[in-house]
Amino acid sequence: DTGVSQDPRHKITKRGQNVTFRCDPISEHNRLYWYRQTLGQGPEFLTYFQNEAQLEKSRLLSDRFSAERPKGSFSTLEIQRTEQGDSAMYLCASSLGGGGITDTQYFGPGTRLTVL
Amino acid sequence: KQEVTQIPAALSVPEGENLVLNCSFTDSAIYNLQWFRQDPGKGLTSLLLIQSSQREQTSGRLNASLDKSSGRSTLYIAASQPGDSATYLCAAITGTYKYIFGTGTRLKVLA
Numbered sequence: 001d002t003g004v005s006q007d008p009r010h011k012i013t014k015r016g017q018n019v020t021f022r023c024d025p026i027s028e029h030n031r032l033y034w035y036r037q038t039l040g041q042g043p044e045f046l047t048y049f050q051n052e053a054q055l056e057k058s059r060l061l062s063d064r065f066s067a068e069r070p071k072g073s074f075s076t077l078e079i080q081r082t083e084q085g086d087s088a089m090y091l092c093a094s095s096l097g098g099g100g101i102t103d104t105q106y107f108g109p110g111t112r113l114t115v116l
Numbered sequence: 117k118q119e120v121t122q123i124p125a126a127l128s129v130p131e132g133e134n135l136v137l138n139c140s141f142t143d144s145a146i147y148n149l150q151w152f153r154q155d156p157g158k159g160l161t162s163l164l165l166i167q168s169s170q171r172e173q174t175s176g177r178l179n180a181s182l183d184k185s186s187g188r189s190t191l192y193i194a195a196s197q198p199g200d201s202a203t204y205l206c207a208a209i210t211g212t213y214k215y216i217f218g219t220g221t222r223l224k225v226l227a
Binding site: 031033035040041042043044045048056089091093095103104105106107108109110112 | 120148150152157158159160162165205207213214215216217218219220
């Protein structure tokens with residue numbers, strides 16, 4: 001299967017610890033997106049990459065959050081000094097990035113973070 | 117700022133009923149609108165994508181319509197089944213290719 005994959009699927013951590021999530025997009029996709037979904041809400045946009053360049057960041061992405069896509073392939077999302085409010089599902093998506101009106105995003109299974 | 121609203125927030129129906137889920141958006145300048153299904157604790161499964169030039173899309177028992185001028189989309193599910201139980205999300209796709217999601221409709225189909 002060549003869909004979007006995320007690792008780990010679940011992460012439980014204590015408040016104040018750092019965590020890192022990985023996303024592997026569909027192989028030929030140039031764009032990669034991160035979203036956060038809290039309980040009972042729809043996903044909210046965090047950031048996106050065109051190849052290795054991070055082109056847009058939401059105000060939701062505080063200084064404790066950093067995302068990278070060093071070689072334009074997989075991406076990592078790191079949260080430093082986690083807080084209980086960071087508990088959420090973190091979703092990754094990718095798209096071809098060819099522009100136009102058909103740049104459909106394909107979503108991964110998500111990483112569920114629980115901060116105790 | 118684009119805002120997406122879904123009504124109802126939750127719905128419980130007996131098996132076999134036809135049902136309609138509603139999605140409204142405040143800015144009609146969207147590229148596409150997409151409907152997703154999300155099972156508890158899982159990621160998103162794409163159901164239907166409607167491009168701005170289209171008015172509807174169909175897949176099996178699902179039909180989605182789009183009326184940009186009124187800022188509305190509906191997802192019609194025919195002959196509902198217990199396996200349809202899930203949360204249904206709509207997303208308005210803006211010019212920046214950013215998906216703006218609604219809060220979802222939690223559907224429960226009773227056997």
